[in-house]
Every structure is written in structure tokens, then in C-alpha cells.
Amino acid sequence: MARVCPDADTRKKRMINDLLMGRDLAVQLQGIMSDPHPSSADKAREILGKILGSFSRGISTVSSFEGDGEGSLSGESGESKSRHGEKGRGCYKRRKGSQSWTAVNSTTEDGYSWRKYGQKEILNSKFPRCYYRCTRKHDQGCKATKQVQRMEEDPNMYQITYIGHHTCREISRAPQMIPDSDPWELNSPDARTEFKPQIHRQDHGPVNPFPCVKDEHREDSGSDLTDCPSGFSQDWPGFPTISSMVGDDLPIWSFSDDGFQSLSNTSFLDRCIGFDGELEFDGSDLL
């Protein structure tokens, strides 16, 4: 299939480039933050968006290091081949041993474009589980899927399990700054403004804790696909305010109720990126 699969060296360079870009942008942001002019806020948002996009790409790139040839996801290899197989409908392989990681968030947005393909009542769960696949599954063979389940303890939060990683990222993505994309509604204004990526438990794999944008529901049909890295920040209605500043080291940011927070420093990334290029997030770092 037309799988986008740059060699390791290319990806490494790409990742470094993304990180460097992120750092540069963070520096720019730092300068802007000290500018009291109201107009700076917009600029800051824009830069912030770029930073997030840059990191998101970098993380995705890292993840692809080990994703190569994993082919462990759903039997169909993107060419919608074995879908019907000989046995007709429902003939598919259950994904096994594929990369998966879980995040807890107040929104289901994560910067990618998803399409819902199923919903299931789960035993002993008050809320159903929704299944999403990348909208690029068929045209680009992207194998990424995710499962979203509302948490019983806190219905405003969602446990999102990502399975597999995106292989479609370089071509396009769908950043739509449309906040609420709640599968079960929950369109309250506040629910959308905050983005609290609390990477909860991770098994392995990449995660995109950054609100690059997007919305699994179509909600606003506007732009369909875009590229996170650069132009998605301008209109983000729910973009939180920034409440903390960049230090000398590149900080990791996260959103919280009262805004954007620095998550300490690069050591976070160090810990996120495991030995094999795996991303390991620890929720404790995010708050």
C-alpha cells in the first residue's frame, strides 16, 4: 500500500527538526508573553498552536520508529483487502499485541481526524464505548483507531485508548478547532474550553496529548483536513489562556482548568520517550 514510511534517518531528522522548531517557537512565545499588549495574545495563541503541532509531529515521528512493520493492527492492511475475505462480512482479525495507550481527558479531541465506526455497551460500565478509526484509513491505509469511554467517576472525563499510530500524518490531518466533540453530547461551553491531557496509563506507543485540534464529529464541516504544524491556531475558540511561562529549558505544556501549565522541563520528554522510542507518559507529570 502507499504507506508513508520514511527511513529511520529521515524520521530522526524530522523529529529533531520538529523539536527544534518547537523550541524556537517557545522562545518566541516567551518574548511575546512579556509584552503586555492585548494584541499579543493572539500572536501567542498562534505560536502556541505551532508549538503544539510541532511537538505532536515529533511525538508521532518517534512513535513510528517502533511502529514499523508492526502490522499488528486489524487484519486489513489498509487496502481494505481482507475485509470481506472469503467469509464475507465480519471476517477480520482482531488486533492483537498492537500498540495501545490510554489517556484521560476532558475532551476527545487530539488533533487527528477520526470517524466513528461503532459503539458498544460494555459490561459493568454505565457508558458505552465508542470506536473510532482514522478517517484516512481507506485512502491512506492509516491504521490508527481509538476507543473513547466516558468515565463513571467523572462523566466529564473520557478515557481514550489509542490503538496503533497514524501513518497518514504527513499528508494531511484535520485540525478543526472545533472543541466539543463529545460523543454523548456534553456541549457545555466549559467542557470544551479545557483540555486536560492526563495521560493515564500507558502501555506503549505515542500519544498526542496536544490539542492540535480536530473533532471527530463533524460539527463544523469547515476545513476537513489540515496540517497541525502550521496553521491551526488562529481560530481556536476554546483556547485557554497561558498561565505559566517558559523557562530556560523547553517546558512541556499542559492545559488545566485555569489555563496552560508548564509541566516542568525536558526531563518529562526524557521519561516519555522510552528506550525503544516508546512513549511512556506518567500522569503524575502532567499535573
Place this chain on the structure above:
DNA sequence: ATTATTTGACCGCA
């Protein structure tokens, strides 16, 4: 007309 969602059926795996 096209694209996305809903939902019951189907199937793999524990």
C-alpha cells in the same frame, strides 16, 4: 450527491 453516524450482526478470543 457525498460523507458521517447509528446500530444490529458477525466474529475472534479468552
Place this chain on the structure above:
DNA sequence: TGCGGTCAAATAAT
């Protein structure tokens, strides 16, 4: 055998 993941026809939305 039952649960949970996926498929795809029907339906809704754009």
C-alpha cells in the same frame, strides 16, 4: 459461551 471489536446497511447530516 459471552464479551468486546469490527463491519456495513440504513439513516442522517451537509
